[in-house]
Amino acid sequence: MKRLFSLFFCISVVTVSFAQKNSLDYFVSQALVNSPLLKDFKNQQLSLSLDSQLIRAALRPQVNGIGNGLFAPVIGGWGYDEVITNKQQLTGLVQVSRSLLSNKTIASQIASLQIQSLSAANNGRITEQDLRKAVIDQYIITYGGQLQLDFTNHVSELLKKEENILKKLTQDNVYKQVDYLAFVVTLQQQLLNASQLEIQYNFDYTTLDYLAGVVDTLITPLQDPHLYATALGDFTGSVFYRQFVLDSLKLVNNKALIDLTYRPKINVFADAGYNTSFFYKPYKNIGTSIGVNVTIPIYDGKQKKLQYSKIDIQEGTRIAKRDFFIRQHHQQVLQLMQQLNATDRLIDQINKQIKYTETLITVDEKLLATGDIRLTDFILTLNNYYTAKNLVTQNYVSRLKIMNQLNYWSR
Secondary structure (H helix, E strand, O other), X not given: OHHHHHHHHHHHHHHHHHOOOOOHHHHHHHHHHHOHHHHHHHHXXXXXXXXXXXXXXXXXXXXXXXXXXXXXXXXXOEOOOHHHHOXXXXXXXXXXXXXXXXXXXXXXXXXXXXXXXXXXXXXXXXXXXXXXXXXXXXXXXXXXXXXXXXXXXHHHHHHHHHHHHHHHHHHOOOOOHHHHHHHHHHHHHHHHHHHHHHXXXXXXXXXXXXXXXXXXXXXXXXXXXXXXXXXXXXXXXXXXXXXXXXXXXXXXXXXXXXXXXXXXXXXXXXXXXXXXXXXXXXXXXXXXXXXXXXXXXXXXXXXXXXXXXXXXXXXXXXXXXXXXXXXXXXXXXXHHHHHHHHHHHHHHHHHHHXXXXXXXXXXXXXXXXXXXXXXXXXXXXXXXXHHHHHHHHHHHHHHHHHHHHHHHHHO
């Protein structure tokens, strides 16, 4: 028992270390575990596996007990014809029957269930892709809000520090009272922005918990998702394209099933028991019988040809959807790659501007302490710095979303 507890503890520690509660992996794994739709697809596969077993079970001999009692009285010459009813009858039989199906018939029926199971599994993978993408998108939005909030709080602290210096300089008549008040207004506006961003961040975080199926009121700082675009391989191996392959297999199998309905059907049976009308030596009416039932299709009004035509129409629709998907996939990937490259170039440009602005702020702070710079110029520099940092954050979030899209199509 101690060894089992130690093993469980080690597994728990490893799990927590690899998926901390503020990491992207944690929220994605929780969403996949808690999703009722994914569980439904898994249960569909289990159910289809049982259907396959049911087909095999139906091929075994079926044993049934049959009981029947009949009494048809004739009163004053009125009643059922005794030639038909024998007036009275008692039956107690054990019947054994078995359908004689060809191996090809059985294989086609099993194949139909296997294709359905593969489709359920593939739909589950597509649903997993969609869920993973939705959770990652929400995580990126929340993380972007966190970056904006952290930077806004940082600027607010910087303004508070400068406000103490400016207040003293204003009292010493280095700066005018009106300039100091303008700076205080900027500080108050920055504090309001921080409050608004905090409200939005809390809302985004609870939305992330909701998507992942996590019940938790604690909000902890999120880790950088560190998304990287996976290599774009052969898209014909993706779960999206695989659905077209499965649809093709389904249509081919449907034709095979139609062909099988026009094959002769044979059913053999045997019974043994007691069957009597009580007219002659009823104690000797214990016996047995065997029989065979054969059904041979002859003419169906050309239904087979019409059913083939319906399948051909479905195949045409499948091909049109597949070709459209191929074109759409190529176009989507090209657009995403163009957006990613443009975003990277823009982020590099903004970062260069931020470096210049940070240098300017350092110089302005020194000049501010001596009164050698106008407050309006210092406020303008801070606003430019704040705008540039927010622009970097927005483009970084956009970059993460683009990579999430690329991974969605290539995974």
